[in-house]
Amino acid sequence: MLDLNIENTVKDLNEAEGIIDSNGVNSVTSNKAAINKKFWDQLYFKESLIKQKSRLKWVREGDSNSRFFHTSLKSRRRRNQLSFLKRGNEWIQGVENIKMEVKNYFVQNFTEDWHHRPFVHGIDFNVLSADDNDLLLQPFSEEDVREVIWSCDGNKSPGPDGFNFNFLKECWATVKVDVMEFLNEFYHNAVLPKAITASFLALIPKKDHPQQLSDYRPICLIDMLYKILSKLLATRLKNIMGKLISPCQSAFLPGRQILDGVVVLNEIIDLSKRRKDRCLFFKVDFERAYDTINWSYLERMMLKMGFAQKWMSWMRACVFHSSMSVLINGSPTEDFTVGKGLRQGDPLSPFLFLIAAEGLTGMVNKAVNIGKFVGYRVNDPLRYQILQFADDTILMGDCSWDNVRTMKSILRGFELVSGLKINFLKSKLYGINAADNFLVAASSYLGCNVESIPFKFLGLPVGANPRRQATWKPIVESAAKKLSCWNSRNLSIGGRVTLINSVLSSLPLYFFSFYKAPRCVINQLVRIQRNFLWGGGVEDKKLCWVKWSQVCLPKDKGGLG
Known part of the structure; x- marks a missing residue:
């Protein structure tokens, strides 16, 4: 409409100029001036409108393709480039040398040296019912598969197959028959081709300027078809996990929040200060928690919890038979077979880790029941001895040598049965109303450091004064x-x-x-x-x-x- 008005004004202006040229009438001059002013007002209004639209575009699109983001991209690439590695006092350079070093490092980390570990006998765990197993073992429907696919982020990095979920969503009508055939074959035979369970291991720096391989966090990029299958199984597992896992574990489960454990711990610290109770808190640090879980232990835990044999055959195919290769600057090393651990990036891994961590909860509760460990008493029926969020674990109890000795025995025992290694050097001991000499002696016995309250748990300072x-x-x-x-x-x-x-x-x-x-x-x-x-x-x-x-x-x- 604005362009049409400008066009009409231009016509009026041309007509006025034509009259002046032919007749030389002075009375038309004032009319021409008014038309001319109208023309420039309309042009100014159009320019203002375009300017406002350009601002709106900036607000909406920002710097989607600016030099800032290109500079950031180049800087990140240079920063993440693996050009050298430090092994002890030796520096390793050259692409092939680095690939060999990285492969050997992860082969050693994912190889199980101890195949016949003891088990947590004499401890009772929650058990699945027949109805729960029936829910786990239902056939895969096309509706469930489609729901899983559309719930996945289509732009995440692909695995060895090179496909992401955007491709699958766009081509679902074409490929759904093949996908359903693959899933149904797995349902009946519990067998997966080696290519499906293969994965890339991407190294994500934990800190600025990483030098050693321990400074990187390994994240698995898994095959698209395997991720569909794993997500289907994980969704079913998630729905029944609340019946198996103790309330002290607040990770990954419906109805449980990350702040649950933080609230409880903060209230316990405040209560112990008000009542002047003497108590201990031991913050456990697991070394490479996901990477060290023993498969035999995990299998026996699932059998003890009542999982059906068909489900166990699925877990063996998905988790216990896999291979991976490590990406070095975008290029994979030779693949190698994995012998232990859970893959970070696999939808099943968080829930399987909770099953493994439940063994520690069972051992602590058993020690409380037989009188070897005394938890913190909130009131007569309510005591707390352990809080967990995945591998973030806090043990708490009375300030006594019996508790200190029992804590170390439990943690060493759990390390033996599960393969999860406790890093006592990074673990922390805290005390409330406890004598300094007792804390120093207890930390020396445990092989950890003593620190003061407040301290961080799940990213929040518990026991802190928020007004400060x-x-x-x-x-x-x-x-x-x-x-x-x-x-x-x-x-x-x-x-x-x-x-x-x-x-x-x-x-x-x-x-x-x-x-x-x-x-x-x-x-x-x-x-x-x-x-x-x-x-x-x-x-x-x-x-x-x-x-x-x-x-x-x-x-x-x-x-x-």
Whole structure:
């Protein structure tokens, strides 16, 4: 409509000029001036409209293909390039030498040297009913398979087959017959081709400037067909796991939250301080928890919990017969057979790990029942002796030598039966109202370090005072550290808004879900976001062109969301 109005105005202007040229009438001159003003007003309005649309596009698209993101991509590639490795005092260089070293390292890590481990006899675990087993063993329906596929992120890195789930979603009508045939054949025969259970092992740096292989976290990239199968089985397993796993374990299960254990532990610490109870807390550190689980132990735990033989045959095919190769700068090493451990990236692994960790819970509860270990008494019927979130484990109880000795015996025993190695050097001992000389002697006996409360559990400082600014220092420093990685000069206003919404605003949310932040901390975080938005750094003061309250409004109300 605007373009049509401009076109009509141009016609009127041409007609007025034609009249003046032919008649030379002065009275038409004023009319021409009015038409000319109307023409320029319409052009200015069109220019303003285009400018507003361009701003809206910036807000929506940000820096989707800007030099900032290309610079970040190149920088990340250089940073993650594995050009050398340190083994002891020796430096290893050259692609082939590094590949050989990496392969040998992981072959050793995934080879089980002890095949006949003892087992946790005499301990009772929850057992599946016949109805639960029937639910696990139902045939695979096309509706279930389609639901699993559409629940998967289509853009995640593919495995050795090179396909991601976007391909499967786009071509589902073409390939669904073959996929269902593969699943039905597995259902009846419990056999998988070697190519299906093969996986790539990607090395993700745990810290800046990694030098040794222990500085990397191995994540498995598994085959697309196997991931469909694994996700189907994991979905079924998830629905019945709540009947098997003790309430002290709060990971991965419906109705249980990550904050459950944090709330309980924080309340126990506050209660013990108020009542002046003498108690101990031992924070257990497992060394490469997923990678060291003994398959024989896991199989015997599942049989003890009443899993059907058909299900066990499926687990043997999926988990106990697999191979992998390690990706070095995008190129795989020679593949090797895996002899123990669970693959991080396999949908089944979290739930199988919970079954393995239940053995430790059973051993601790058995020690309590026979009077060898005394947990922390909240009231007469309620005691706590262990809290778990996957491999994050806290043992707690009375401050006594009997408890210290029993803790070490239980952990060493669990290490023997499960293959999960406890790293006592990284484990921590905490005490409330306990004598310093007792804590020093107990830590020497356990081979761990003594630290003070508050301490971090599942990323939150338990036993901390949220009114103190020091409690929030890690959050403020984390936001400042994020900014140091970004150069605001390379970002448009749209790119800065995107990063503030997706990163800076989400950093403190986990803390906010548990603690109420002081006003001074909120002001600090707002100042960091505001300075970054207007092109500054952490301490740089920049001129703010719009009030922060206006910036934070939704986009449909004139803000930036």
